[in-house]
Every structure is written in C-alpha cells, then in structure tokens.
C-alpha cells in the first residue's frame with residue numbers, strides 16, 4: 001500500500017512538472033520564410049532553472065547511493081530493477097536524456113581546452129560523481145542509474161554469448177569513439193556523442209527516422225545481446241571500465257568463500273565472470289624477455305603507424321567543423337556556374353572579411369593535424385595493449401567478476417548457494 | 421598486510437580521486453573567477469535563465485530586440 005502510494009505521488013509530481021514545462025513552451029507555429037530557410041533542429045532541451053539542475057544532481061547522488069546499497073549490502077537484483085525503472089522515467093523520459101554522464105565527457109573536454117567556455121556545474125557533477133562512486137564501489141552507476149544502460153538492460157530476455165574474439169574486436173570501438181568525441185569537443189567542432197545518441201530521440205519522442213531506426217535496432221539487439229551500446233560504443237563506459245579496475249569495494253559473486261560449485265559460471269549475460277586459472281609453470285626467463293622486447297617494439301610501432309594515419313586523415317576529420325566547411329565552400333565557389341548556398345549568403349551578409357574566415361579555418365585544420373596524430377597514436381596504443389593482454393597470465397582461485405567489464409547488474413548473485 | 425598489487429591499486433585510486441578533485445576545483449573556480457563570459461546553451465537566448473545578467477553580444481542583442 002505504502003509502495004503504491006509513493007509511486008503514485010511520484011507520478012503526479014512528474015506529470016505536474018511536465019505541465020509547468022509545457023506551459024512555457026512555444027505554442028504558436030514557427031514562422032515559415034519564403035527564402036527556403038529551414039528552422040534549425042534544437043539539439044538540446046530548453047535550459048532549465050538552476051534549481052532543476054541542482055535537483056538533478058541531488059537525485060543522481062540519492063539514486064547512486066540507493067543502488068550501491070542494494071547491490072553491495074542487500075545483494076538485491078529486484079532493487080536494481082526498481083532503480084533502473086526510476087532512472088528510465090526520470091533521467092530518460094522526464095529529463096529527456098540531458099544532462100547525461102555519457103555526453104558530459106564532451107563538456108569537460110571542451111572546458112579543459114577552451115578557457116572561455118564555462119561548463120554548467122550539473123554537467124561537471126554528472127561527469128565526476130559516477131566516476132568517484134565507481135572508484136569505490138565499481139560500476140554501480142551503469143547497473144541502473146544511467147538511463148541508456150538501464151533501458152537496454154530491461155530489454156534483455158534471451159542472452160546469447162558472443163565469441164571472445166568478436167567481443168575483443170568490437171570492444172575497441174568505444175575507444176575510437178571516445179578518441180573522436182574528445183577530438184571534436186576539444187576543437188569545439190561538435191558534440192558527436194549527443195548527436196548520435198541512439199536513445200535520446202526515443203526519450204524525447206522527437207527522433208528523426210534514421211535515429212529512431214538506430215535506437216530501435218539497439219533495443220531489439222538488446223533482447224539477445226546484453227547492453228550492446230554499453231559494451232561496444234559507450235565512450236564514458238571506457239572511463240568507468242578503467243576506473244572500476246581499481247575500485248575498493250567491488251561486488252563479489254559470493255558473500256563468503258567460493259566453493260567452486262560452478263553454478264554462477266554461465267550466469268553473466270555480459271560474459272564478465274573470470275573463471276579460476278590453474279597455477280602455471282613459470283615461463284622461462286629467455287622467452288619472457290623475448291616477449292617483453294617484442295611487445296615494447298610492437299606498441300610504439302603501432303602508435304607511430306596510427307598517428308601517421310590519423311594525421312593523414314586530418315583534413316577529412318576537419319570537414320565536420322562548420323567553419324572549415326564554409327571556408328572550403330567559399331574557396332571552391334564559382335559565382336558564374338553555382339548558386340550561393342544559404343551558408344555563403346549568411347556569411348556575406350555578416351560583413352566579415354573572407355581572409356579572416358580562411359585564417360580561422362586554417363588554424364582549426366592545424367589543430368586537427370595534431371589531434372589526428374594524438375588520436376591515431378591513442379588507437380595504436382589501445383590495439384597494442386589489447387594484443388599484449390592476450391598473452392597476459394593472471395592466476396585466479398575463485399569465480400569473480402571482471403571488475404572492468406562487470407556493470408554490477410547483480411544477476412549472478414542469486415546463482416551463488418553460499419550463505420553469508 | 422597489503423600486497424604489492426593492492427598497494428598499487430590504492431595509489432592509483434588516490435591519484436585518480438585527486439585528479440578529479442583538482443580538475444573540478446579548477447573548472448568551478450574558472451566559472452566564478454574569470455571576467456570573460458560564455459554561453460552554456462549554444463546562444464539559445466530564449467528561455468535562458470542567465471539572460472538578465474548576460475553580457476555577451478548575442479544576449480545583449482536578444483534583450484534589445486525584445
């Protein structure tokens with residue numbers, strides 16, 4: 001009874017607030033110009049009052065604390081599911097997927113590289129708080145607070161396990177995506193994570209057909225493959241994965257000592273359970289030295305090749321920048337044979353000298369050149385480390401979650417017959 | 421007694437926590453300290469709750485046009 005009362009009050013609260021927001025929205029159709037001007041699509045919801053931003057941060061802290069308690073103290077999957085549903089409703093549908101931790105990576109990068117940009121405090125909080133929690137408790141944020149992860153998780157019904165090599169190969173994509181989003185945010189070009197967020201259009205009921213199709217495809221895949229976006233795309237997941245490896249109190253499958261009953265062995269839909277590894281004979285010194293030398297040559301070589309390739313593509317990468325695109329268009333514009341685009345027309349009416357535009361564009365292209373080197377070297381490093389990880393040996397006695405990949409969903413806990 | 425791996429983990433955790441704190445502190449101080457202003461909302465002045473105090477040209481122009 002109490003539970004349903006609380007739920008209904010919460011629902012009334014949400015709906016009430018939505019009405020307040022609705023009443024402030026534009027109620028008249030946007031003007032249509034005969035010039036062919038198309039109204040730009042708003043890429044983020046109308047900014048909210050500072051109080052709402054504070055409320056979001058408070059809700060984030062409360063929900064994170066609650067789910068961490070459910071996972072580590074209560075060891076309750078039901079609690080995780082309840083919090084997931086709340087997060088989908090609040091951070092997803094009610095807050096329209098913005099501000100979100102995944103996208104906040106870009107705000108932080110933009111602020112770090114552009115001193116003139118003042119980062120909204122809520123974006124900073126959404127970036128830092130989940131990372132801080134992960135440092136201590138593992139990825140409890142992913143378990144059910146992140147609306148993107150939660151919405152995929154509730155769709156999972158018939159999990160299938162992917163081949164290890166395929167998981168490893170697809171697992172490189174988030175690193176590339178992270179590198180690209182950092183490059184585009186650092187050069188103040190675009191927030192690609194937000195632009196290509198597959199779920200945000202669904203949360204806002206305003207997705208273009210293309211983005212809706214991608215979002216729907218992700219949800220359909222989620223029925224069989226656990227959290228495809230989290231595992232094979234999410235750039236913030238890369239950071240959480242790395243941070244979680246050093247977490248202090250990560251969830252354990254057994255509340256006490258592992259009795260090696262193997263009941264949990266296949267319980268993880270993300271394939272994030274490490275199996276015991278038998279003691280290996282010590283590798284002889286010569287072959288260990290050879291392996292070390294080989295790796296220390298391969299990794300820098302991959303970084304150089306990657307960097308060189310990235311730098312070679314810098315002009316293509318830079319074309320995403322609107323200023324570079326405009327400068328390029330202006331440069332190739334022939335007034336006799338071509339019709340002026342709206343962008344060129346707009347630029348001409350601004351009265352800015354075209355030389356200044358070229359100078360600014362050249363500066364951005366130069367940034368992309370260095371950025372291309374760094375991005376390529378980073379990807380080379382990731383591939384090199386992934387290769388070296390294949391030959392790494394780690395002794396393990398018990399069944400334990402892989403701290404980096406485990407999203408603390410608490411599914412495996414109920415498989416363990418050991419009592420506290 | 422903690423082993424070497426645990427020791428390294430603790431050190432790394434402390435380092436990460438420290439970096440997050442320093443980064444947040446710097447960005448927050450910069451938000452309040454600097455003279456220069458910047459726009460949080462892509463110059464969508466309509467509906468921006470900072471419009472009243474905004475000194476950016478776009479904001480000033482928007483206020484004048486109202």
Ligand code: SF4
Pocket residue numbers: 101102141142143146147148149150227229230231234235236237240
């Ligand atoms: S991996 Fe990314 S999308 Fe998935 S739950 Fe974590 S933060 Fe969210």
Ligand code: SF4
Pocket residue numbers: 251267268269270271272273401402405406407408409410411412413
């Ligand atoms: S909590 Fe268990 S089932 Fe869930 S991701 Fe971690 S290891 Fe896998």
